[in-house]
Amino acid sequence: MNLILLGAPGAGKGTQAELLVKKLQIPAISTGNMLREAIQNGTELGAQAKQYMDGGLLVPDELILGIVKERVAKPDCEKGFILDGVPRTQAQAEALDRMGVRIDHVISLEIDDQVIESRMTGRRVCKNCGASYHIAANPPKTQGVCDECGGELIIRADDTAETVRKRLQVYHASTEVLKTYYQRQGKLVLIQGDQSIEQANRDILSAIGAKA
DSSP states (O other): OEEEEEEOTTSSHHHHHHHHHHHHOOOEEEHHHHHHHHHHTTOHHHHHHHHHHHTTOOOOHHHHHHHHHHHHTSGGGTTOEEEESOOOSHHHHHHHHHHTOOOOEEEEEEOOHHHHHHHHHTEEEETTTOOEEETTTBOOSBTTBOTTTOOBEEOOGGGSHHHHHHHHHHIIIIITHHHHHHHHTTOEEEEESSSOHHHHHHHHHHHTTOOO
16 A cells, blocks of 8 residues: 655644554655665665755755655565655656556645644744643643743744745645646545544545555
8 A cells, every 4th residue: 555645734744644654554754764764875866865965955856756766665665655745746746657656545634724824833842852732732731831841832933823824835836736636546535634633544544445
């Protein structure tokens, strides 16, 4: 079962990927982890990617997708895999198809921008120990103070309202066209992302024909 997880920043892709890894016994593969692994393992593609990264440049599509192909050919992907963070554009999706990387289902976590903004701007992180809170869903016992170590709770730079809105604009402009691309192939599965984590996971498993 080869899956792609789509969804805006803050839609819950990471959480669902973790649950699917446990339920389906297949690895979740993120772009960042793949690049680091290829570089650490000293593969030819990894060495090429390192040159771009060391120069502060974006790694070209063909190189990233070559590393994806290399990664999904490993033994732990024999029963399937979950791609998170790739493809990001239709050009990448088309290149994956050309490379012969088979995709069975594309799961898109659907959630309103306003809900995402509320989720992400409500997050607070301890400056000292990194413990995570949410002002509505998981507030600290004392406002602005970490329960664990008494440290100050701060808003991360990428959780400010302005940054969240920019990230959502980028998502809608580039990644969302993938939904149309995979819908035409009959692979797209839409899942409501603003329900409980457990229910969303049950809906995903049901939609792809796996046991909950």
